[in-house]
Amino acid sequence: MFVVETPNQNPKDLEVILLKYSRFFDEIRKRILVTVSIFILGTIFGFIYVEQILKFLINIFSLNGINIVFTSPFQFINLSITSGFTTGIILAFPVIVWQFISFLKPALKRKEYKILVGFLPGSILLFIIGFGFGMLIMKWQVDIFLSQTMSLGIGNMLDISRLLSVSIITSALMGVAFETPILLLVLLKIGIIKHPRLSKARPWVYLGSFIFAVLLPPDSILADILLTLPLVLLFEVTLLIDKISTRKKDRTVVAEGV
Numbered sequence: 001m002f003v004v005e006t007p008n009q010n011p012k013d014l015e016v017i018l019l020k021y022s023r024f025f026d027e028i029r030k031r032i033l034v035t036v037s038i039f040i041l042g043t044i045f046g047f048i049y050v051e052q053i054l055k056f057l058i059n060i061f062s063l064n065g066i067n068i069v070f071t072s073p074f075q076f077i078n079l080s081i082t083s084g085f086t087t088g089i090i091l092a093f094p095v096i097v098w099q100f101i102s103f104l105k106p107a108l109k110r111k112e113y114k115i116l117v118g119f120l121p122g123s124i125l126l127f128i129i130g131f132g133f134g135m136l137i138m139k140w141q142v143d144i145f146l147s148q149t150m151s152l153g154i155g156n157m158l159d160i161s162r163l164l165s166v167s168i169i170t171s172a173l174m175g176v177a178f179e180t181p182i183l184l185l186v187l188l189k190i191g192i193i194k195h196p197r198l199s200k201a202r203p204w205v206y207l208g209s210f211i212f213a214v215l216l217p218p219d220s221i222l223a224d225i226l227l228t229l230p231l232v233l234l235f236e237v238t239l240l241i242d243k244i245s246t247r248k249k250d251r252t253v254v255a256e257g258v
Helices: 011-048 050-061 075-107 110-152 160-177 180-190 195-200 202-215 221-257
Strands: 067-069 157-159
Touching (some): 011 050, 050 110, 050 160, 075 110, 075 160, 110 160, 110 221, 180 195
16 A cells, blocks of 8 residues: 655745735735626616617617517516626626736836737727628528518518527627637737647638637528638738738847848
8 A cells, every 4th residue: 555645835835825826815805896896787788778789789780571479578678688698798807807817917027018008909990890790691681581571472470589689699709700810819929829830720710710600699691601701801810910920020130130
């Protein structure tokens, strides 16, 4: 029978370690509380103003000529909860990004920190574009549904709760997916990922993008392809931007050396 002896931990050493890292835990706790508070306020806002949000979305989809129905008395409540959570995520997203950057600041070099801060406006813009693109795809599908039913003379009835829930979730997830270029550029600039290795992963990125699109709520293969294309394009643009910036950096180094 073997007995593994572990060295006795000095209580004073343990106390020193706890004191050393306690301020980091306190800072994490404060940042989480701030982020959660913003999320809760956004959720409450989206829940309270759900009627205005729904009317706005209905106007975007131009649902004239479609019989809009609720198929259950509980659907409005579910839709209100979805609206609230999505609004909370949208409002909390910039806060999450900023809290993450601020927390990493002490561990980063000044140049690395500037890179992260410089990407912040772009990340917000990409989220908005991704959200809008997801909404555009959903509107396109509704337009096809409406035009086909009218041309064939078929009556239509649309579950507004399912439509808006699917649209909100799809748009929000596309907004998050559009953040991928920012994440990749940061990792490339810091040096965690190298350009050649990322370039070789192209087939897996394409496959992952398609799987992500398939897992989204819209159950249309054409919609899946359309949702995949911008993700693939963003990946290629990311590689191109990194390649161009690396060339400029190399030229600057050569010029300074001369």
